[in-house]
Amino acid sequence: MLDDTFAALADPTRRAILARLRSGEATVTELARPFNMSQPAISKHLRVLERAGLVSRSRDAQRRPCRLQAGPLKAATDWLEDYSRFWENRYQNLDELLDKLKDEDANDG
Amino acid sequence: MLDDTFAALADPTRRAILARLRSGEATVTELARPFNMSQPAISKHLRVLERAGLVSRSRDAQRRPCRLQAGPLKAATDWLEDYSRFWENRYQNLDELLDKLKDEDANDG
Numbered sequence: 341m342l343d344d345t346f347a348a349l350a351d352p353t354r355r356a357i358l359a360r361l362r363s364g365e366a367t368v369t370e371l372a373r374p375f376n377m378s379q380p381a382i383s384k385h386l387r388v389l390e391r392a393g394l395v396s397r398s399r400d401a402q403r404r405p406c407r408l409q410a411g412p413l414k415a416a417t418d419w420l421e422d423y424s425r426f427w428e429n430r431y432q433n434l435d436e437l438l439d440k441l442k443d444e445d446a447n448d449g
Numbered sequence: 450m451l452d453d454t455f456a457a458l459a460d461p462t463r464r465a466i467l468a469r470l471r472s473g474e475a476t477v478t479e480l481a482r483p484f485n486m487s488q489p490a491i492s493k494h495l496r497v498l499e500r501a502g503l504v505s506r507s508r509d510a511q512r513r514p515c516r517l518q519a520g521p522l523k524a525a526t527d528w529l530e531d532y533s534r535f536w537e538n539r540y541q542n543l544d545e546l547l548d549k550l551k552d553e554d555a556n557d558g
Contacts, residue, residue, distance in 0.1 A: 411536065423517075427523040
């Protein structure tokens, strides 16, 4: 599950497709337009996103618009959440360093 | 950058290595132990993690312990953050549906 999600996200075109779908459903034709890519190339990326459960397609045979499915993104974020204390500590250390430098600067002046 | 991060995270062994490094530095030998994997196999995963900037190794020639680097994980989380309103809406919709069902149930009783 996480394997498929992270693998699907490891491509700039697929991330751009997801970003486009944030503003609403879109057909393959609509998705292909801004990318200067063939529809088959876009369809291939869509299949990866569908397999990862990140995109669903309606059964409307004429248009079959694609829709964002955010569930797997939440699972990925939950996994990453366990690491947040590491970058928070890192920024805290930076803040402390900046405060120290400011104090030294004030003492010099 | 995000390509490398997400590709590195798309493997359960590499995610388990990062989880292990949350509790502190570890050598390749220490990392290989719980996985029932050869050291070369673990080293290959470590190279992927190092290329993605998720793991650094000290220059101590004897041990070269590995350390977690959380910066790229923060960048990945920041990217995912833009999608949080989708799963939040989804849960809000579920809450509303449950409230509606409870009201109907109360009216039936």
